Amino acid sequence: MDLSHTEIFHFEPFRIEEGKVNEFAKALGIDEVFTDNTAVPPTFFTVIDYWNDRDFYQMLEEFNIPSNNVLHGEQSYEYMVDVFIGDTISAKATLLKTLHKNNKIFYFLETIYTNQMKITVAIGRATLIELELDSA
Amino acid sequence: MKELPAINFTIAQSNLVRYAGASGDFNELHTVPQSAIERGHKNVVAHGMYIMGLSSNAIMRWFPNSKLQHIKVRFHSAVYPGGKLTINGKWTIKDAVTQGSIEIIDNDGQLKLIGNFKLNKSIV
Numbered sequence: 001m002d003l004s005h006t007e008i009f010h011f012e013p014f015r016i017e018e019g020k021v022n023e024f025a026k027a028l029g030i031d032e033v034f035t036d037n038t039a040v041p042p043t044f045f046t047v048i049d050y051w052n053d054r055d056f057y058q059m060l061e062e063f064n065i066p067s068n069n070v071l072h073g074e075q076s077y078e079y080m081v082d083v084f085i086g087d088t089i090s091a092k093a094t095l096l097k098t099l100h101k102n103n104k105i106f107y108f109l110e111t112i113y114t115n116q117m118k119i120t121v122a123i124g125r126a127t128l129i130e131l132e133l134d135s136a
Numbered sequence: 137m138k139e140l141p142a143i144n145f146t147i148a149q150s151n152l153v154r155y156a157g158a159s160g161d162f163n164e165l166h167t168v169p170q171s172a173i174e175r176g177h178k179n180v181v182a183h184g185m186y187i188m189g190l191s192s193n194a195i196m197r198w199f200p201n202s203k204l205q206h207i208k209v210r211f212h213s214a215v216y217p218g219g220k221l222t223i224n225g226k227w228t229i230k231d232a233v234t235q236g237s238i239e240i241i242d243n244d245g246q247l248k249l250i251g252n253f254k255l256n257k258s259i260v
Contacts (some may be wrong), residue, residue, distance in 0.1 A: 023157075023158045024158040024159065026158070027154045027155045027157070027186075028158075028189040028190065028193055029151075029190070039203075041189065042189075042196075042207065045190055046159050046160075046161070047158070047160055049160075050159055051159045056161070057163075060223040067163070068165075068175075071211070072211055073184070073210065074208065074209065074210045074211070075188055075208070075211075076148075076206070076207060076208035076209070077206070078206050079203070079204055079205055079206070080203070123207075
């Protein structure tokens with residue numbers, strides 16, 4: 001059985017608000033005030049995923065990944081262009097591959113973030129790991 | 137590879153509450169102790185993305201005039217409130233690109249995260 005397949009999920013375009021950026025930076029202990037010309041913190045993309053009207057958990061549901069039984073195994077970001085307050089970021093996630101190995105299922109996801117000028121600003125890649133509890 | 141100055145910090149449960157609100161990830165594993173305990177944990181588990189965020193903070197602190205071009209981390213084990221963590225880093229310049237590795241361990245020496253990073257220009 002071929003278990004690898006491709007699925008696509010579009011997040012809602014997300015406007016980067018000043019208050020949200022500063023709240024996130026403070027939560028990470030960043031001692032800096034973010035204004036219109038300061039690029040958002042490197043892991044701010046997580047806010048785009050989770051505070052979205054179509055959020056990360058809806059994506060997992062559409063990809064058939066059980067949200068209460070997965071671990072975040074790996075995460076990477078590649079940065080091309082800075083993101084600023086006032087930008088509107090679109091995000092397209094793809095389930096690239098699913099792999100069964102050692103009683104675990106590995107899900108490989110890629111999310112491409114683009115700004116309002118349709119320029120790719122960053123690519124996030126995640127590995128989620130599901131433990132197959134009932135496999136005996 | 138040259139060593140970077142280690143950064144020590146302690147995770148408070150309220151840090152995780154604040155991070156949950158700021159990031160929008162309210163998964164009960166990270167926010168409701170009873171729910172985390174039912175899943176076999178001793179308390180709520182820190183968001184992996186919080187630990188990655190602290191890693192990127194460390195890199196920006198080590199290289200304040202550079203910009204992150206790439207970061208990749210692997211989460212090794214759960215971080216709980218009260219965890220005393222140390223971030224270690226090493227760096228080098230290869231093909232005019234500053235790059236390095238990062239790890240987070242707790243005070244029992246247990247590995248929490250490993251990763252590597254690249255910066256967009258070398259600054260010495």
